[in-house]
Structures are given as structure tokens and as C-alpha cells.
Amino acid sequence: MASDRAGHVPAVKSEQGAFEALFKSEYARVAGIANRVLSDPQEAEDVAQEVFMDFHRLHSAGSPYAASWLYRAAAHTALNRIRGRRRRQRRELANAPHEGSKAVDPQQVVEVNEDRRRVREALARLPQKPAAVLVLRASGLSYAEVAQALGVGTGQIGTLLRRAEAALRKEVI
Amino acid sequence: MAHLNDGTLRRIVDDPDAITAPDREHYATCSECRARYDAMAEDARATAGLLAAVPSADFDAAAAYQRLQTRDITRPRFGLRLPILKPSSQRMVLVLAAVFVLAAVITASANVSQIFAPKTVKPVPVTVAELESLPDLSAYGTITWSKAPQPSLVPDAATAASIAGFPAPKAGSLPETVSKTVSYAAMPQAVGVFTFSAAKAQAAAAAKGKTLPAMPAGMDGSTLTLTMGPAIVEIFGELPKSTDKTSHLNLPQLIIAESRTPSVTSSGVTVKELEDYLLAQPGISPQLAADIRAIGDPTTTLPIPVPVQYATSSKVTVQGVDGVALGDNTGVGAAVIWIKNDVFFVGGSLKQSDILSIADGLS
Numbered sequence: 001m002a003s004d005r006a007g008h009v010p011a012v013k014s015e016q017g018a019f020e021a022l023f024k025s026e027y028a029r030v031a032g033i034a035n036r037v038l039s040d041p042q043e044a045e046d047v048a049q050e051v052f053m054d055f056h057r058l059h060s061a062g063s064p065y066a067a068s069w070l071y072r073a074a075a076h077t078a079l080n081r082i083r084g085r086r087r088r089q090r091r092e093l094a095n096a097p098h099e100g101s102k103a104v105d106p107q108q109v110v111e112v113n114e115d116r117r118r119v120r121e122a123l124a125r126l127p128q129k130p131a132a133v134l135v136l137r138a139s140g141l142s143y144a145e146v147a148q149a150l151g152v153g154t155g156q157i158g159t160l161l162r163r164a165e166a167a168l169r170k171e172v173i
Numbered sequence: 174m175a176h177l178n179d180g181t182l183r184r185i186v187d188d189p190d191a192i193t194a195p196d197r198e199h200y201a202t203c204s205e206c207r208a209r210y211d212a213m214a215e216d217a218r219a220t221a222g223l224l225a226a227v228p229s230a231d232f233d234a235a236a237a238y239q240r241l242q243t244r245d246i247t248r249p250r251f252g253l254r255l256p257i258l259k260p261s262s263q264r265m266v267l268v269l270a271a272v273f274v275l276a277a278v279i280t281a282s283a284n285v286s287q288i289f290a291p292k293t294v295k296p297v298p299v300t301v302a303e304l305e306s307l308p309d310l311s312a313y314g315t316i317t318w319s320k321a322p323q324p325s326l327v328p329d330a331a332t333a334a335s336i337a338g339f340p341a342p343k344a345g346s347l348p349e350t351v352s353k354t355v356s357y358a359a360m361p362q363a364v365g366v367f368t369f370s371a372a373k374a375q376a377a378a379a380a381k382g383k384t385l386p387a388m389p390a391g392m393d394g395s396t397l398t399l400t401m402g403p404a405i406v407e408i409f410g411e412l413p414k415s416t417d418k419t420s421h422l423n424l425p426q427l428i429i430a431e432s433r434t435p436s437v438t439s440s441g442v443t444v445k446e447l448e449d450y451l452l453a454q455p456g457i458s459p460q461l462a463a464d465i466r467a468i469g470d471p472t473t474t475l476p477i478p479v480p481v482q483y484a485t486s487s488k489v490t491v492q493g494v495d496g497v498a499l500g501d502n503t504g505v506g507a508a509v510i511w512i513k514n515d516v517f518f519v520g521g522s523l524k525q526s527d528i529l530s531i532a533d534g535l536s
Contacts, residue, residue: 151526158184162183169216
């Protein structure tokens with residue numbers, strides 16, 4: 001890496017220090033967003049690690065959009081994971097049509113909370129942006145923070161939220 | 174005064190003070206707005222209850238940072254790493270595109286000689302592992318081009334238009350960062366006939382120690398006729414150097430492309446037999462096959478492969494029709510694909526919002 005040269009060492013140290021500070025200040029929130037989608041703290045931490053690694057590979061920790069990028073990436077990565085689960089479940093059902101009524105999915109055994117399962121499935125069915133709006137808002141982000149994370153105007157959040165909530169209720173009912 | 178819009182009413186649910194004086198006055202006297210507010214507040218309360226069903230968890234950032242230190246977090250020297258675009262992987266991408274088109278065509282063919290005519294686009298998630306394990310379709314038969322694909326760089330838009338038979342797409346206002354230097358490429362219509370060969374398929378599989386499912390009766394010797402293009406591609410900024418063999422993609426600032434929709438006719442065997450045969454091939458994962466089957470109406474849908482580890486996709490509206498957007502607003506890279514009579518592509522190293530704005534302004 002070019003920045004390994006002696007003259008750039010302070011910059012590297014500074015970037016590494018900035019990244020560590022960013023990681024420690026935002027990790028809980030990023031993992032919390034993922035957990036809101038996944039209902040699985042361990043998998044949420046996997047997502048958070050993946051998101052921070054991707055960020056570090058591509059961006060400077062001092063970027064003004066760092067936190068917004070991390071929040072959005074956490075929501076999208078977690079949503080992609082539950083969509084992947086749905087695809088896996090569809091595939092498993094398709095491959096074992098005769099075992100459908102008897103098969104016991106270990107994950108479903110763990111998922112004792114029916115509401116959580118239904119919400120996850122509903123989120124997975126929603127388009128990415130409405131799902132992300134719901135997750136980010138439910139994770140405690142302000143209207144302005146959600147707007148920054150999704151790259152839209154703050155004035156649009158009310159409308160997006162309204163549509164997303166109506167869509168989620170429709171999916172869950 | 175007009176009624177308050179949904180966004181304003183929804184904001185009041187979270188922040189009753191976030192309302193202008195005229196809006197507050199209207200709200201106080203408008204029973205219709207208050208009724209809409211009540212419905213929204215109920216949806217908001219119910220949704221919050223559903224999402225709050227997830228118990229909060231404590232996350233130890235310091236311990237997590239220690240774990241991160243044990244992983245390889247090397248930064249690329251520049252740009253975005255997209256392994257699927259390494260030169261060695263480009264053939265697989267082409268094969269993937271062929272698989273999708275064939276799968277859609279085969280699924281679309283009710284009997285014989287029916288035409289695949291996509292009118293919209295839809296994303297199909299794929300992984301790099303799936304890309305790398307795809308079978309080589311050339312092992313299943315022979316393709317003969319009556320008009321081979323012949324893309325070429327041309328000096329200007331007029332030449333591109335004369336080759337394609339339609340005018341080059343014209344961008345409206347562009348971000349200031351986009352270069353004014355534009356290169357044009359054009360491809361006349363290409364037509365190829367793919368003829369299935371049972372003997373060739375079995376021989377290729379045997380050479381690799383694999384066993385193929387039996388080719389359905391009537392498929393051996395049957396044909397698919399593919400028509401692609403014509404197409405025009407506009408590249409803004411410096412052209413990528415063809416000698417660059419690194420795995421790092423040097424994305425042009427902006428690419429705009431338009432192509433006539435592909436069309437295919439098929440003959441020989443039933444839809445079900447062809448679909449089952451193609452999607453049961455070694456290398457096509459059950460998940461990918463299920464995703465292709467789940468596309469919806471394959472007669473009018475062009476599947477867009479989305480590498481899930483490297484891009485996010487979302488459904489967008491472009492020029493009044495549905496499109497698939499890839500990427501995000503970081504400026505690293507974004508693209509949008511849609512069909513409005515022709516297939517259109519706008520992509521590059523810009524924010525997704527810029528790409529969508531350019532796409533909407535295209536004429």
C-alpha cells in the first residue's frame with residue numbers, strides 16, 4: 001500500500017485511529033439496527049462486522065457520510081439476509097415436498113415468538129426502501145438521520161414512513 | 174386551504190410541534206384531516222408494537238473491535254473490488270446472462286415458436302460462488318451466428334445511429350463532475366441459432382466426470398433462435414484500459430446504453446421439459462433455479478442478475494415504468510436498468526440519486 005511509505009505513516013495511524021473511534025462510537029447502533037431486522041444478536045454482530053469491514057475497505061473513517069452509510073448498509077445487509085432465508089426456505093420446501101408436514105426446521109424451533117417471525121417475513125416482502133425506513137426509525141434514528149442514511153430529503157420521511165407502515169400492517173394481517 | 178398531505182400528518186404523530194401555524198389551524202378545524210391522522214396514528218402504533226417485539230441487546234464495541242482486528246480488512250488501492258468482473262470471470266457473466274435468457278424463454282414458450290418479449294425487469298440475487306459454478310452452455314449444443322455480434326467503437330453519435338437504426342439516447346443535464354468527453358459504441362442486430370446436442374452434452378459431462386439428466390425426447394436437435402440488439406453505448410470520460418488485468422474495476426464516470434429488447438423463438442419440446450432440464454443441470458444451484466422459477470411472468474420479464482455480496486438492488490420508477498436500481502448513494506457505483514420499448518441502462522461511479530436523475534432525463 002502506497003501509504004506504507006514513511007511520509008504517510010502518520011496519515012495511516014490517523015486513519016486507523018479514526019476508524020477505531022468510528023467503530024466504537026457506532027457499533028452498538030449498527031448492530032442494533034441489524035438486530036431489529038434479524039432478532040438474533042449473534043447474527044446482528046456478524047452483519048455489523050461485515051458492514052464495518054466493507055466501509056473500511058472503501059471509505060475514509062473521516063467521511064461526513066460515515067454514520068449514514070453504516071446505518072443504511074446495516075439495514076440493507078440484514079434485510080438481504082432475511083430475504084436469503086426466505087429463498088432457502090422456499091428451496092427446502094420445493095426439494096422436500098413429501099416431508100413438508102413432518103420436517104422440523106431447527107430455526108423454526110428456536111423462533112418461538114410468532115410475532116417476530118411474521119414481522120421478519122413481512123419486512124422481507126417489502127421493497128428495500130420502505131423496509132429500511134421502518135427499521136431505521138424503529139432503531140431510534142431521527143427523521144433527519146433516516147433521511148441522510150437513505151439519501152432522501154427529510155420532508156419525504158413522513159410520507160415514506162406512512163406508506164411503509166400501511167404496507168407492513170397489510171403484510172402482517 | 175388544501176388538506177394536509179400524508180407526510181405532514183405522519184410527522185405530527187411523532188412530533189406534534191413539527192407543524193406550521195397555517196397547517197395547525199387547518200388541522201384544528203378539518204375533520205377529514207383528523208380522521209386521516211387517527212388512521213395513521215393507529216398504523217404507526219401497531220407497527221411500532223410489531224417492531225418493538227424484538228428485545229434490545231447489549232453489544233460490546235470494544236470486544237467486537239478486537240474480533241475485527243483478527244480479520245483481513247486490507248483496503249484496496251482504489252475503487253471497488255468486483256471479482257466477478259475479473260477478465261477470467263467475464264465468460265461466466267456472459268454464460269449467466271445466457272442462462273437467464275434461455276430460462277426465461279424456455280419458461281415462456283407455451284408450445285413452439287413463441288417469442289420472448291420482455292417488457293419489464295426484475296432482480297435475481299446470485300452469489301459469486303453460483304456464478305463460478307455455472308455450466309458452460311456451449312457444451313450443450315452448437316450456436317451458429319447468421320449475424321454475429323459485432324460491437325465497435327464509432328466516431329460519433331450519428332455513426333452509431335446509422336448502425337443501430339435509431340438515434341443515440343440523449344442525456345439531459347449531467348452533474349458537473351461528469352466529463353464532456355463521450356465515446357460511442359454501436360452494435361448491429363445479431364442473430365444466432367442454438368442447436369441442442371445430446372451427444373455433445375453427455376460427452377462434455379463425461380469428460381468432467383459428471384452425469385447429466387437425460388435430455389427430453391425431441392430436445393436433441395431442437396433450436397432456439399436468439400435475436401439481440403441493435404444497441405448503442407455511450408461512455409463518458411476516459412475509456413478503461415483494456416490492458417488492465419487487475420481485479421479492481423476502474424468504472425467509467427457514466428455509461429448510457431440502449432438496445433432493442435432481445436427476442437427468442439424456440440422449437441422442439443415442451444416448456445416443462447426444457448425448463449426442468451436446464452435448471453436441473455449441475456452447477457445451477459437449487460436456490461438459483463428456484464429464484465429463476467419465482468421470477469413471475471417470464472414472458473414479459475427480463476431477469477437482472479444482482480451479485481448479492483457486492484450490490485444492493487431496489488425497485489425504482491424510471492420514466493414512468495418499473496426499473497431495477499443497483500448500488501447506493503455513496504458515489505462508488507450505481508446503475509439502473511429499465512425497459513420502455515427498448516432496454517435502457519444508465520450506470521457509473523455516481524450516486525444512485527444522480528444516476529436516477531440522468532435516467533429520468535434521458536430522451
